[in-house]
Amino acid sequence: xxxxxxxxxxxxxxxxxxxxxxxxxxxxxxxxxxxxxxxxxxxxxxxxxxxxxxxxxxxxxxxxxxxxxxxxxxxxxxxxxxxxxxxxxxxxxxxxxxxxxxxxxxxxxxxxxxxxxxxxxxxxxxxxxxxxxxxxxxxxxxxxxxxxxxxxxxxxxxxxxxxxxxxxxxxxxxxxxxxxxxxxxxxxxxxxxxxxxxxxxxxxxxxxxxxxxxxxxxxxxxxxxxxxxxxxxxxxxxxxxxxxxxxxxxxxxxxxxxxxxxxxxxxxxxxxxxxxxxxxxxxxxxxxxxxxxxxxxxxxxxxxxxxxxxxxxxxxxxxxxxxxxxxxxxxxxxxxxxxxxxxxxxxxxxxxxxxxxxxxxxxxxxxxxxxxxxxxxxxxxxxxxxxxxxxxxxxxxxxxxxxxxxxxxxxxxxxxxxxxxxxxxxxxxxxxxxxxxxxxxxxxxxxxxxxxxxxxxxxxxxxxxxxxxxxxxxxxxxxxxxxxxxxxxxxxxxxxxxxxxxxxxxxxxxxxxxxxxxxxxxxxxxxxxxxxxxxxxxxxxxxxxxxx
Amino acid sequence: xxxxxxxxxxxxxxxxxxxxxxxxxxxxxxxxxxxxxxxxxxxxxxxxxxxxxxxxxxxxxxxxxxxxxxxxxxxxxxxxxxxxxxxxxxxxxxxxxxxxxxxxxxxxxxxxxxxxxxxxxxxxxxxxxxxxxxxxxxxxxxxxxxxxxxxxxxxxxxxxxxxxxxxxxxxxxxxxxxxxxxxxxxxxxxxxxxxxxxxxxxxxxxxxxxxxxxxxxxxxxxxxxxxxxxxxxxxxxxxxxxxxxxxxxxxxxxxxxxxxxxxxxxx
Numbered sequence: 171x172x173x174x175x176x177x178x179x180x181x182x183x184x185x186x187x188x189x190x191x192x193x194x195x196x197x198x199x200x201x202x203x204x205x206x207x208x209x210x211x212x213x214x215x216x217x218x219x220x221x222x223x224x225x226x227x228x229x230x231x232x233x234x235x236x237x238x239x240x241x242x243x244x245x246x247x248x249x250x251x252x253x254x255x256x257x258x259x260x261x262x263x264x265x266x267x268x269x270x271x272x273x274x275x276x277x278x279x280x281x282x283x284x285x286x287x288x289x290x291x292x293x294x295x296x297x298x299x300x301x302x303x304x305x306x307x308x309x310x311x312x313x314x315x316x317x318x319x320x321x322x323x324x325x326x327x328x329x330x331x332x333x334x335x336x337x338x339x340x341x342x343x344x345x346x347x348x349x350x351x352x353x354x355x356x357x358x359x360x361x362x363x364x365x366x367x368x369x370x371x372x373x374x375x376x377x378x379x380x381x382x383x384x385x386x387x388x389x390x391x392x393x394x395x396x397x398x399x400x401x402x403x404x405x406x407x408x409x410x411x412x413x414x415x416x417x418x419x420x421x422x423x424x425x426x427x428x429x430x431x432x433x434x435x436x437x438x439x440x441x442x443x444x445x446x447x448x449x450x451x452x453x454x455x456x457x458x459x460x461x462x463x464x465x466x467x468x469x470x471x472x473x474x475x476x477x478x479x480x481x482x483x484x485x486x487x488x489x490x491x492x493x494x495x496x497x498x499x500x501x502x503x504x505x506x507x508x509x510x511x512x513x514x515x516x517x518x519x520x521x522x523x524x525x526x527x528x529x530x531x532x533x534x535x536x537x538x539x540x541x542x543x544x545x546x547x548x549x550x551x552x553x554x555x556x557x558x559x560x561x562x563x564x565x566x567x568x569x570x571x572x573x574x575x576x577x578x579x580x581x582x583x584x585x586x587x588x589x590x591x592x593x594x595x596x597x598x599x600x601x602x603x604x605x606x607x608x609x610x611x612x613x614x615x616x617x618x619x620x621x622x623x624x625x626x627x628x629x630x631x632x633x634x635x636x637x638x639x640x641x642x643x644x645x646x647x648x649x650x651x652x653x654x655x656x657x658x659x660x661x662x663x664x665x666x667x668x669x670x671x672x673x674x675x676x677x678x679x680x681x682x683x684x685x686x687x688x689x690x691x692x693x694x695x696x697x698x699x700x701x702x703x704x705x706x707x708x709x710x711x712x713x714x715x716x717x718x
Numbered sequence: 719x720x721x722x723x724x725x726x727x728x729x730x731x732x733x734x735x736x737x738x739x740x741x742x743x744x745x746x747x748x749x750x751x752x753x754x755x756x757x758x759x760x761x762x763x764x765x766x767x768x769x770x771x772x773x774x775x776x777x778x779x780x781x782x783x784x785x786x787x788x789x790x791x792x793x794x795x796x797x798x799x800x801x802x803x804x805x806x807x808x809x810x811x812x813x814x815x816x817x818x819x820x821x822x823x824x825x826x827x828x829x830x831x832x833x834x835x836x837x838x839x840x841x842x843x844x845x846x847x848x849x850x851x852x853x854x855x856x857x858x859x860x861x862x863x864x865x866x867x868x869x870x871x872x873x874x875x876x877x878x879x880x881x882x883x884x885x886x887x888x889x890x891x892x893x894x895x896x897x898x899x900x901x902x903x904x905x906x907x908x909x910x911x912x913x914x915x916x917x918x919x920x921x922x923x924x925x926x927x928x929x930x931x932x933x934x935x936x937x938x939x940x941x942x943x944x945x946x947x948x949x950x951x952x953x954x955x956x957x958x959x960x961x962x963x964x965x966x967x968x969x970x971x972x973x974x975x976x977x978x979x980x981x982x983x984x985x
Contacts, residue, residue: 260940274932274942281924281932281940309870320984323870325938328878329984330870 194307195257197352201418208696210256213302213347214557215693217416218481221559222653223694227701228716229656233670233680235717239702240278242711245269249689250706253302253347253557253650255310256695261704262324263711264300267292268314270322275697278713282327292316293589294343295363301413301690302347304355306375311355313344319357319373331378335359340588341366347413351423351454354381358410358425362474365405365431365584365592370414370450372457382457386410386427386445394444394462402439405586407431408446412476412555416454417492420509423454424481424494428474435581435594436470443468447475449496451511461511466500466534471524471579472549472595473500480560480567481508484632495632497558497569499551502528503635517635519628520552521574544576544600548623550607550646557650557691559659564673566629566638568659570647575607575623576600607646612664612687619645627651627661629676639676650691652703660703662688668705668712684712755800757831758889762839763972764979765832767846768825776815781836790837803830822884824979845972852977855970860962869984874938876922876959877906881983891978895971898959908957909933911943912950919943923953 195211203209204216207224215221228236244250248266255262261275268286273279292298292315304311309330310322316338321330335357336342341364349356354372362368368386373379386408388394398406407430414425430439430446447466452459466473480495486505494508501522505514513532523546525534539545550572558569577597584594599606599622607623619625625647629638641661649662659673664687670680686708694703704713770779781789797803804826810818821829832839856862862879863872869880882891894901909931911919921935931951932942945951962971 272940274930277930277942277944279925279927279930279932279942281934281942323874323878325874325934325940326867326878328867328870328880332984 195305197306197350200306200350207694208256209258210254210693210695212255212304212349213253213413214415214478217351217418218560219413219415219478219557220480220482220562220653221557221651221691221693222561222563222655224655225694225696225701226654226656227696228654228658228694228703230658230672230679232716233658236670236680236682236703236714237717238682239276239713239715241713242271242273242278242280244709244711247709249297249299250709250711251299251301251345251690252706252711253691253693254704254711255303255305256693256697257305257324259697260324261695262303262305262310264302264312266300267298268300268312268320270303270310270312270327272324272327275695275702275713276700278711284322284327284329286312286314286318286320286329288314289316289338291338292343293338293341293364294345294360295591299345301345304348304350306350306353306355309375311348311350311375313346313348313357315343315345317342317344317359319344319348319355319378321355321375321378333373333378333380335371336361336366336369340364341590344411346411349414349416349423350375351416354454356414356423356425356454358386358412358414360409360411360428362407362409362411362428362431363433363591363593364589365407365586366409367404367406368408368410368427370410370425370452370457372454384450384452384457384459386448386450388444397442397444397467399440402441402443405431405592406439406443406446407433408443408448409474410476411474412478415479415481417481417508420492421453421455422451422460422508424479424508425450425452426474426476426479428476429469429472431586432584432592432594433472434470434579434597435584436468437581438584438594439468441468447473447500449475449479449494449506449511451508463506463511463513463532465496465498465502465504465532469500470581471500471545471577472593473498473551474555475499476555477553478555478557479508480558482560482562482567482632484565486514486633493632495558495560495567497553497567497630499547499554500524500534501547501552502534503567503569503630504532505632505635506532515635518552519569519630519635519637520571521546521576522552523576539579541580542578544578546574546576547572548575548577548606549579549597550575554648556648556689559651559653561653561657561659561673563655564629564653564657565632566673567632568627568629568651568653568661568673570649570651570661570663571626571628572607572646573624573626573642575646577606612645616645616665625663627659627671627676629673641671641676641678648687648689652692652694654694660692660694660705662690662692662705662707664688666707668692668707668714682714684708684710686710755834757835758887758892760888760892760975761828761831762835763828763846764824764888764975765828765830766839768821768829769832772819773829781833789833792834792837800830800834803833822982824883824885824887827887827889845969847969847972847974847976849973849976849980851970852973852975852980855966855974856977859970860966860974865958868981874934875936879978880981883979883981884983886978888975888979891975892971894959895966895974896961896963898957898961899955902955902957906957908954910950910952910954911948913943913947914949916949
């Protein structure tokens, strides 16, 4: 965001709001979603996935006056990982298993509820969750935990079409929010703990007809297959369980892929295991791959690289460059050229001992630990799927972290059987008898973390990969992050606090205990002249705004 | 996700369900229920149609082909109440040829109504509807598509009917076609609101609480109103939907009902 654009913003608002009001969500509007800060039109707020809002009503001087405006209580006790959409004065929320709820974003009152009957065959590895929706025109798109893609009328909550993406009985599931690009709906599949063969599919938004298919694990006729031995690729993983990003100028959509299968017993899958733990740059019209970059070749630690790709335009060595910023579960922060996939720089952002660093091409210089010695970061990674944020105003990249967190990894032989877990691990915490902090809810009591892990938020300078600041948390941090044009940073955490920090310094400006772990990303929007910030915590969605 | 009763298994069904039911005799009908159930002609008719395609291969057209079971005579092996009947059809009978059937509520109501009235029901006196002819009436002479959508195709002024065949019984659909206002469910009542600055909002109520009301207005916008901001607010018991009592013949009504009952939603 350059300076002149900030100056013209109020005028832009005045023009855009009446035009956008009640209009359908066109592909053109999605291209410029960040210019409609009163809305939140995609899972990550825009195609660049910066989770950065231009709204300025709430700022560091008045954020202490934020108060709770309403609460939406999900009719589910499952984890609540949703990021809502806000479209022209209507909010759309997903709740477990696969309900869509349209609510008034001023009051939290419900317009309609769509219930999808999930097949009993569904077996998502890590909770019956859904992270959000995509929209095009008047149609919402939801991926389901039994691996279907459903189109729903945004006005009345009726299903318009429903297609099967993959076989739930084989361990396929979908928990991500779809990404709409032009007239297509793009999704990936979860199932990396079941030895699935991952893929990304695109569907025609109007009909649900499949438009293209991309296998993340190449077969013998596809490039990259040489990174596998024998038939290992058939159960090679590479699941895609988080939403991608899109650069309209390059016409490339970017998607991160998950662990190879089996997760931990890497001797069962000799080779680099492409395209697991990678970012893929695909043509959204055809699904053809333009480039890939593999973060963790032959990964034995479950270092999924499904993080949302964050796209930023910034100077690099004095010249403007199209960058991709990536805080990886493997503990390294990467900067790539998103036009070519070229590695530019990478630095660890948490304690790392599985690699001593990255070579000139970004390949890790691995330092496997002896048996019985902990590897850092541990199974859940230095960060995980929680959405990071990039502020064009501060020029900093922000992510949630698990600090000083290790696991003693032990691979054991895994036999593939369709629909059953295929992980091959007998992993333990570094302290005998103690349980590693789990990726799923820990509960309200916390007496373990200072010995096994802590958490925090870190601000990284993409130019150097170095920390600008760190906000330390007692517990590990499972929250997504939002930054705003007033240099506010909103973040939750597993402890249940929702916090506003100064994005420039990391100083705590405001906090509210919401009483339930936060494993979702905050968003901001504006209705009738009032800026709101919402966050899912526990089993509820909380909406805050300034006190009148 | 698929409704199995419409699939290829159609001729294999109902065999033993009722075959394992305990004999109770006609006098036992409705036992276990708070009051005697009421059955309606449209539901019976609908149930007869389903029975003829789904159940006769095993139970026979007269419902007496399974030893110990005779529907016309009210003879069952285990069933006492209508809820027992519904559960047996929905869940099947393990260890027998009676498989579970994924019938919707309207189908179950129809079949149970038919089974309970098999002895007195005279199919010759009833018009058998054609869903294809009904669809033609729906988009044509009935002018239904001026207000109703089907699976998102059409206006949203009135409820989308794409899954109405799963939501409403045959009898309720029949009554609605004859007397729309009298049969209108509370959930579908239109509302009229006038804001304090004089703006009139007409629409269909979606939700309401003490302080607010949510509706879809006649411009198809989702609107949430704060009652304190309103000068007038009324929930109407009238409906713009016309009665088809005089407009359509019994055959045409049966056709339209058959079409509506065929709308099972997106699966």
